[in-house]
Amino acid sequence: MVSMDIDKEMGAVAGVLSREQKQKGMLIHAFQEIQKECNYLPEETLETLGRELDVPMSVVYSTASFYKHFYFKPRGKKIVKVCTGTACHVRGASEVLKALEGEFGVKEGETTPDLSMTLETVGCVGCCGLAPVATINEDVIGEIDMKRVAEIIKSVKEDLS
Amino acid sequence: MADKIITMEIDGHSVQLPDGMNLVDAARMVGVDIPNLCHLEHMRGVGACRMCMVEVEGSRGPNTACTMKTKEGLKIKTDSAQIKDLRKMVIDLILSMHPLDCMTCPKAGVCWLQDLAYRLDVRESNYTRKSFNHAIDDANGFIERDPNYCILCGKCVRVCTAQNTNILEFMGRGVGAKVTTAQDKPLHETDCTFCGSCLDACPVNAILESGRRAKGREWQLEKADTTCTLCGSACSLVVSEGVDGIVKVTSPKPNAFICAVGRFGFDALNADTRVMNPKIRKNGALEDASWEDALDAVSAKLKAAKANPAKVGIIANASVTNEDAYMLQKLGRAAVGTNNVDSTASLSDTATIPAYLKAFGGIPEVENCLCDADLIVTMGVNASQWSRALPAHDAKIRKTVSGGAKLIVLDPADSAYAGIAAKNLKLAEGTDTYALAAIMAVLVKENMIPAERARRTDGFDAVKAAASADDAAKLAEAAGLSLDDVKEAADLIAKAKLPMILYSTGVTGKDNGADAVLSALNLAALTGGQVIPVLLDANAVGAAMMGLSTATLPGFAAAPAGGMSAAEMLKGGLDFLYAVGDVPVSGKPASFVVAQVSHMNDMASSADVVLPGPAFIEQDGSIINYYGAERTLWSTIASEAEYFSPWEVAAELSERIGGGERAEDIEDVMAEIEQFAMPCDEPVLNAAVIKPSKGAGSASIKSAGSMMALNGSIIGASRVAKLMREAVKA
The missing domain is CATH 3.40.228.10 (Dimethylsulfoxide Reductase, domain 2)
Structure with a gap:
């Protein structure tokens, strides 16, 4: 659970910061902890956080929404990111995306209702030689053809059983 | 503050200014307008809009004036060709994401962006246009937010934050950033109090009064500076009227606070509960009557009641003007001979x-x-x-x-x-x-x-x-x-x-x-x-200064003892009571009650004669606010209600019961009360x-709930009544 002991969390820096600064400084750390535990930032948890730190909800959401890697909706167990960078685009990334969208009934950026998968796109994953590329969580899948698409689908669905 | 004065140079002119003052505010003091979109006077500059850039001698590039302070020897240029080009580019960039619909935009004429684009002659953007089609938040009935117009100056965020309301904030970042509420909820689903500070702060059309559209171009509106009398804060208001009545009420300064009731309560003026003409009780029911008949009925009763002046009383809501207060107490003390004259101020403050x-x-x-x-x-x-x-x-x-x-x-x-x-x-x-x-x-x-x-x-x-x-x-x-x-x-x-x-x-x-x-x-x-x-009442000080109090005569002279206070009169037992405005009462406090009110209230419902009176923002005259400062009230509103001011009624009744010739117009009253005003210049x-x-002990009216206790009939007749109910629930 997230520790609300600001002074402990901030260590030696705490002494020179005002109460307000400390509260705001705690936010990012708290978001990371919450997201680690819940996989996203649930509204009720943020409300508790705001109340405990005495930080208004507008500031809580303003701070969190500044960072791309904090999410306000539940995310899937598998995060599938289809690269739509130049090389992947040329090698048919849109076909890959369309196939996955069709299979799972979600659009880019959405999560399946059963929370098995979140489908996203990325600008580049740094291995254009393997285009088209996608990642499932930390794993990179390269040279995707229809067979590999089927494998991605299978790997997502596997976890359900 | 007796600050140090420094000498610096603006556009080649040597000027003397207070040391350490915000440069935009300071330049304005010497008549130099540094253009800006995001600066709020007397608040810390944030340098968000980049319009206030100036050349600073000795500095490599231009600086934002709003984040600089005056200091000895500083030399700035506010209007060079380079600065003009930079400002043009800023406007060019903003216009690339701003609707170019000035021909129908309700803010045309008061839009800061429109004004700067005009002054810099930027007709349309050189950049590719971009729009996000943000949803409009307009379901609350008070404030309409359209983020598509927003230029991200952050003024609304800063006023909302400074007053601790904390509803609006920047969400997201970069080009997709948006000023909105937590989770982008509509305002009525947040803790927003609808004070509308953001309305006065917004330099463009991103935040607009609901119902403002198509009610008149800004330059067609007639504007009157007046003072709100709905509570002791007695805020300055600007009432803007179009051909079909009041369009909006605003604060005279972009970062001065006025509340939802003062800002949005003006719809009460045309409510069903408005008293449009005098009423006389006949066979148990109040029936419409002419002013002549009503005044005949009242003066006949008052003349008879005068025989026993200790049983006659006058109470006014202390939102009445000085002129009203003076003439009301004069009616009581001089024409009737009673000291039973008081205002609602004594219900919360006798100290x-x-x-x-x-x-x-x-x-x-x-x-x-x-x-x-x-x-x-x-x-x-x-x-x-x-x-x-x-x-x-x-x-x-x-x-x-x-x-x-x-x-x-x-x-x-x-x-x-x-x-x-x-x-x-x-x-x-x-x-x-x-x-x-x-x-x-x-x-x-x-x-x-x-x-x-x-x-x-x-x-x-x-x-x-x-x-x-x-x-x-x-x-x-x-x-x-x-x-x-x-x-x-x-x-x-x-x-x-x-x-x-x-x-x-x-x-x-x-x-x-x-x-x-x-x-x-x-x-x-x-x-x-x-x-x-x-103080809870807008004119608590003025009422006492004018002698509408059991403790004071006009000019704060000590009043003879024995006058009944408002609380004592309201306990009942009088022969005749003249009550002006909302006076909290249960039951009928006198055998004959005259209520002069703008809207029907408890007192009027049981009264024998009801006279129409002006509502807040319809009053003319002056009050003394809690700072002890005189504030003028000036109304241009053409009301359909046939009201006379309480001072006029009091003057008329005085004359009718033998109190001497009546004052004809408000200038006569003002001249008469001048001798009593402000007795201590150097305290x-x-x-x-x-x-x-x-x-x-405790006050019979406390600050919590005071607005309804002292103005229930007006607030209850307005759309703001629902906000009051929510406030009570909370």
């Missing part, structure tokens, strides 16, 4: 007037604005934007604290200010005088006040001597405080340049309220500070040693 009369012989004008204070002490002040008790006071206190002032709370109750207070002193009930005496004892004994700080006062040595003889520890104990807490508070007060002490019904409702007020005046004098009474505190005592 301020006697205390100030004792100390100064009148109510001196407070020299400084609350916003100048670097330390605020609140005593029994329960103002709140959320419960809608003196909301503007609450906002001012919070804004001043947001701006860096420290706050000390002296209150037996749990204060809403505890969260923002530097020192929260929870007293034992009724021990304000002990706490103040303890603080003064510490200050004097420990020599914490520089000699030049204390204001020149009469009898002050005695107060000092008494304080130095006091036992601070014992006094603190009597107030239920630790000596350390008292010492810390004293230390904060001693360090402050301008401490301001605010007190309200928590103090004035106690039987020793006047002593607490005098103690506060002593403390303020000792520390070079000021005292601000937080010298006549300090007296106050022996601490334990106070008991």
Whole structure:
């Protein structure tokens, strides 16, 4: 659970910061902890956080929404990111995306209702030689053809059983 | 503030300005307008819009003036060709994401972006247009937010944050950033109080009054500066009228607070409950009548009642003007011969007037604005934007604290200010005088006040001597405080340049309220500070000054004893009562009641004659606000209600019952009351040693719920009534 002991969390820096600064400084750390535990930032948890730190909800959401890697909706167990960078685009990334969208009934950026998968796109994953590329969580899948698409689908669905 | 004056150069001209002042504000003082979109006067500059860029000699590139301060020898150019080009580019960029629909935009004429685009001759953007099609938030009935117009200047965010409402914020970042609520919820699903500070701050059309569209171009609106009389905050208002009536009510300054009731309550003027013409009770029911018949009925009764003047009374809501108050008490005292004349002010405060009369012989004008204070002490002040008790006071206190002032709370109750207070002193009930005496004892004994700080006062040595003889520890104990807490508070007060002490019904409702007020005046004098009474009625001071009080005659002269106060008159038993405006009552307080009201209320429902009166923002005349300053009320509203001002009715009745020739117009009344106004120009505190005592009792109207108690008939007739209900629920 997230520790609300600001002074402990901030260590030696705490002494020179005002109460307000400390509260705001705690936010990012708290978001990371919450997201680690819940996989996203649930509204009720943020409300508790705001109340405990005495930080208004507008500031809580303003701070969190500044960072791309904090999410306000539940995310899937598998995060599938289809690269739509130049090389992947040329090698048919849109076909890959369309196939996955069709299979799972979600659009880019959405999560399946059963929370098995979140489908996203990325600008580049740094291995254009393997285009088209996608990642499932930390794993990179390269040279995707229809067979590999089927494998991605299978790997997502596997976890359900 | 007696700041150091420096000499600097603006556009080749040598100018003298206060040192360390915001450059945009300072330039305006010498008539140089540095264009900007994001700067709020007297608030810290944030450099968001980049319009205020100026060339600074010795600096490599241009700087934003709003984030710079005046200093000796600074040389800036505000209008060079390079600066103009930069500003053009900024406008060009903003226009690439801004709708170009000035021909139908309701903000045309007051839009800062339109104005700057015009001045810099930027017709349309050179960049690719981009729009996000953000959803419009317009379901609340008060404020319409359309983020598609937003230029991300952040003014609304800063005013909302400074007053601690904290609803609007930047969400996201970069080009996709948006000013909205937490989770982008519509305003009515948030804790928004609909004060509309964001409306006055928005330089474009991103935040607009609901119902403002197609009601008249900005330059067609007739604008009248007036003063709100719905609560003791008595805010300045600008009423904008189109051909079909009031279009909007705004604050005269973009970052001055006015509340939802003052801003949006104007729809009450045309409500069904509005009293359009006089009514006379016939066979048990109120029936429409002419003014002539109504005045005949009233004057006949009053003439008969005059035989026993002790049984005649006059009470007005202390939102009436000075002119009304004066003529009403004159009707009572001169024409009828009764001292039963009072206002609703005495229902919440019987301490301020006697205390100030004792100390100064009148109510001196407070020299400084609350916003100048670097330390605020609140005593029994329960103002709140959320419960809608003196909301503007609450906002001012919070804004001043947001701006860096420290706050000390002296209150037996749990204060809403505890969260923002530097020192929260929870007293034992009724021990304000002990706490103040303890603080003064510490200050004097420990020599914490520089000699030049204390204001020149009469009898002050005695107060000092008494304080130095006091036992601070014992006094603190009597107030239920630790000596350390008292010492810390004293230390904060001693360090402050301008401490301001605010007190309200928590103090004035106690039987020793006047002593607490005098103690506060002593403390303020000792520390070079000021005292601000937080009164519930807009014209509480003016009513007393005009003699509409059992304690005072016009000009604050002492009134003969024996007059019945409002509370006593409302208990019942009078033969004749003339009640003006909302006067809280249950049952019928006199055998014959004349109620002059703008909207039907409890008093009018049981009255024998009902006369139409002006509603707030329809009044003409003047009031004296809680700062002791005169404010004028000026109305241009063409009402369909056939009302006369209370002073006119009082003058007419006076003449009819043999009180002499009546004043014909308001100038006559103004000339007559001039001799009674503002008796103390250079107030010298006549300090007296106050022996601490334990106070008991409480005001019959407290700040919480006061707006409804004193203006229920007007507020109830407006769309803001639903906000009041929510406030009560919360």
